[in-house]
Amino acid sequence: MVSSATPEEREKLWVNIVEADKFWIAVSLILGLLSHASRAYRWKFLLEPLGYKPKFYNSFMAVMVAYLANLGIPRSGEVLRGATISTYEKVPFEKAFGTIVSERIADLIMLLLVVATAILLQTDTLLNYFNDQDINPLMAVGIIVVLVVGVLVGVRILKSSTHKFFVKLRTFAEGLLDGMKSILHMKNKWAFIFHTVFIWLSYVLMFGVIKYCIPGTENLSIAGILAAFAVGSFAISATNGGIGVYPFAIGAILIYFNIDKQDGEAFGWILWGSQTLLNIVLGGLSFLLLPILNRKKT
Template structure:
């Protein structure tokens, strides 16, 4: 009787893992179907025409900006690892970053865990410390996103706030969640900090390393370089988005305020499903409608941005998974 019980437990774990992948992916597919099926044949033809006629030069430039942002992220990571005495190779850091992006397409937010695990595997950086630096990175990136949101709101206050309200998108919820997560880690650390043995002691050791990794941002020798890379990463993000407007004639004259507003909406929508599948182009299309552009032009813009950057992640992420063990075969 014991074997069937074990098999049931195993199947439940497997089912939960599958649901984490299937549900967000399913939502994305349903949204794609709904978006296309609700459009008329003429609207679908215009959408497809916009995508097919997109200038490949600007897509290539956008991909270049994307690669530069990923390289800069891998370079910046060293500034957080160095205060703890670790100097992993740039190639390993870059491949860990790209593999993490690929994992996020399957299970949202799983990439951060994988990224830390890969650095532990190939560079012998303790996982909790590596993961702590990733949390610090995310905090810095979130502050940059808030800055972009603030600029977008200043440039397009009424329209953007109206759109966020209609779509029930509230950036303050994300701020609150982040604050609760960090606060939870600190409270948990205080609870277990006096443990001397047993399971709580193991948790204490893990959380000590996690906090050390997070605090590395305060102990950096190259703070200005870290800030410069952070600014560069986000400038590249905005540029790889902005340059795509030249692939759609209707949107080529869109102002910086409109593009920033679309960038903000895309940034929030990308967390709803696996890598934003389905949601991203629909959200972008809806935003452009608010500014008087056609749904087909807006959604074509969203599909080109999402499709090109997702393809980049698929290629570089898959290559990273393949090359990591080959590059580190001596280990």
């Protein structure tokens, strides 16, 4: 942590951040922006089978509003994203949210592929890192199993109950399921797959190019980038946008790749700070512009 660093270490960290190559930060921001635009465009392939064709700018701003919300309350952005597109494009919330769940399943598969690749390339390094940080990856698997079992039990209760509350909940769940099943009825499956791969390739690239910002990280290997990307993804998933954790997680894993701690933490701060600022600016603008651009609808 910054508070435990020596004055010399804090000074080096600050110099690394201030003197970072702005060109590569700009490249990273452009890649981040492209990934957000691709995510918004990909969404239409899930909504079309349900009979909805939202305007791209509404989809994009809904995505950005979601990213902004996630900085405050983890995972609240998905709910707000569904509510936003429901408000401005008249898509039933439960169906919109169902398509978002399907998206997240596709994203989870991509994340697992990246993590699996990182583990294959750097098994000992990642296992040592998890051990040193007292992180138990099996716990995450256990939580997923518990959630799946809970969902299955809940489905059985919904199907058999005649109580008014559960009947309403069943109607909502059926709409949610319709949204989730839209992934099976897409006409443009290959376009959806292309955008999914493009989004995650953009994520890895926007992460990787930051190494050129700092002299101490410019020789970081692809294996090191993937390992740090995997660790950073877990840090973001476990917190509200990685606040207070992300830079230190990146600095901690990069030590295993012979990167100085302050260089690694500067890498994390530059990436997290620039992308977070992008999300705050675009998310804030989206909040302001959505009601203005949709004035006639509202």
